[in-house]
Amino acid sequence: MNPDRRAFLQKTGKLLVLSASASVAWEAIVAGRPETAENYKMSDHWWGMVIDIDVCIGCGSCVRACKEENDVPREPLFFRTWVERYQVTPDDLEHPTVDSPNGGYDGFPVKDKVDEKVKHFYVPKLCNHCHQSPCVQVCPVGATFVSPDGVVLVDKTYCLGCRYCVQACPYGCRFIDPRTETVDKCTLCYHRITKGLTTACCETCPTGARQLGDLKNPKDPIHEFLREHHVLVLKPQMATGAKVYYNGLDGSVR
Amino acid sequence: MSGWLKDKGHLARMAGLFAFGITAFLVFRWLMVPAGFGLYGHYRAGALDDAGARPLHYAGRAACEGCHTDIVEARQGSRHARIGCEACHGPLIKHAQAPTEVKPTRPDGRVLCVRCHETNPWKPKGFPQVKVADHSDSGPCTACHKPHAPKIS
Structure with a gap:
């Protein structure tokens, strides 16, 4: 063998081995420190929610509890969760009549004229905590993100208030907090679920129409619910990876 | 060179x-x-x-049931048994932390009961609903129904 060739092969071999070990070491450095929280391990959870439209009575408890728990501005137009009231003529799913007076905060007053020939139902809405979230993809500064336990959060100290994400969210779940001029949205009560409590909306829902679920916990009743009901996410055609599953969702709901 | x-x-x-x-x-x-x-x-x-790190406002049902065992008993088997305490009584973490200093106020049934039970076609068919104006005069709902176990026997 040509000695030059042998030397070249030896050198290349060494270089390969060295760069491989260097890359392993670099990955170990990049992976960072292990989690430090005492009773909560992010990697053990993957949060979602089920909403059972068939039992929602439109009392607005969730909306009031959410504003209370999360210090959401009390004026209309600022909601982390809200309830929509649908009226659909069965043969015209394309054109439902939808309203949401004050997001359902005061409950829903009875309307005088009710057409018995149309369908009536409530649809509670909140952030769908998508794991392929368009709002996260458009943030120019990394102020919004999907946490390792599957919750879409906002870093309020880092948000510029550019409103890209407000426009990107297909579900209209984000708003600009007028007090801070930064974006605000449902955190799935991150301060509660990391302490073993359920969200404020699920805590106060009188009919159990909303249930928080940990999709990584095999003992969580959410699995049984998903198995035994025909559920659907909102706008599945957007492929956002939404994790709020609706039971009894009508085709007219947008 | x-x-x-x-x-x-x-x-x-x-x-x-x-x-x-x-x-x-x-x-x-x-x-x-x-x-x-x-x-x-x-x-x-x-x-x-x-x-x-945000502050909590709702204590959660487990915190209430730790002390109010009489209510847990009263609700047993009733149609209101599954409702979270703070759904009606409001956010009460302060009461849970200082039970003697902070006392909750009694909710107004004419607002609270009506919000859920007034007849409304948007509500699911099986849900118990009444036309409040026909159902009773202006007296409190709690005169007949015990809120923790509402069925009149």
């Missing part, structure tokens, strides 16, 4: 410029990228702690 030396100063200047540029970049990067950024993804890891 002399040609090599002549080029050396030019190379050293360039190397110096590069060293300065790279150092400046690293210094600016260190100043501008917050601690923990990139630990879990393209965001500041501390934001997770910020989100988790």
Whole structure:
């Protein structure tokens, strides 16, 4: 063998081995420190929610509890969760009549004229905590993100208030907090679920129409619910990876 | 040899410029990228702690049931048994933390009961509903129905 060739092969071999070990070491450095929280391990959870439209009575408890728990501005137009009231003529799913007076905060007053020939139902809405979230993809500064336990959060100290994400969210779940001029949205009560409590909306829902679920916990009743009901996410055609599953969702709901 | 030396100063200047540029970049990067950024993804890891550090307002049902065992008993088997306590009584973590100092106020049944039980075609068919105006005069609902076990026997 040509000695030059042998030397070249030896050198290349060494270089390969060295760069491989260097890359392993670099990955170990990049992976960072292990989690430090005492009773909560992010990697053990993957949060979602089920909403059972068939039992929602439109009392607005969730909306009031959410504003209370999360210090959401009390004026209309600022909601982390809200309830929509649908009226659909069965043969015209394309054109439902939808309203949401004050997001359902005061409950829903009875309307005088009710057409018995149309369908009536409530649809509670909140952030769908998508794991392929368009709002996260458009943030120019990394102020919004999907946490390792599957919750879409906002870093309020880092948000510029550019409103890209407000426009990107297909579900209209984000708003600009007028007090801070930064974006605000449902955190799935991150301060509660990391302490073993359920969200404020699920805590106060009188009919159990909303249930928080940990999709990584095999003992969580959410699995049984998903198995035994025909559920659907909102706008599945957007492929956002939404994790709020609706039971009894009508085709007219947008 | 002399040609090599002549080029050396030019190379050293360039190397110096590069060293300065790279150092400046690293210094600016260190100043501008917050601690923990990139630990879990393209965001500041501390934001997770910020989100988790908000104050609680709702104590949660388990906290209520620890003390109010009589109510747990009263609700047993009733149609209101599954409702969270704070759904009607409001956020009460302060009461849970200082039970004697902070006392909850009694909710107004004419507002609270009606919100759920007034007849409304939007509500699911099986849900118990009444036309409140026809159902009773202006007296309190609690005159007949015990809120923790509402069925009149």
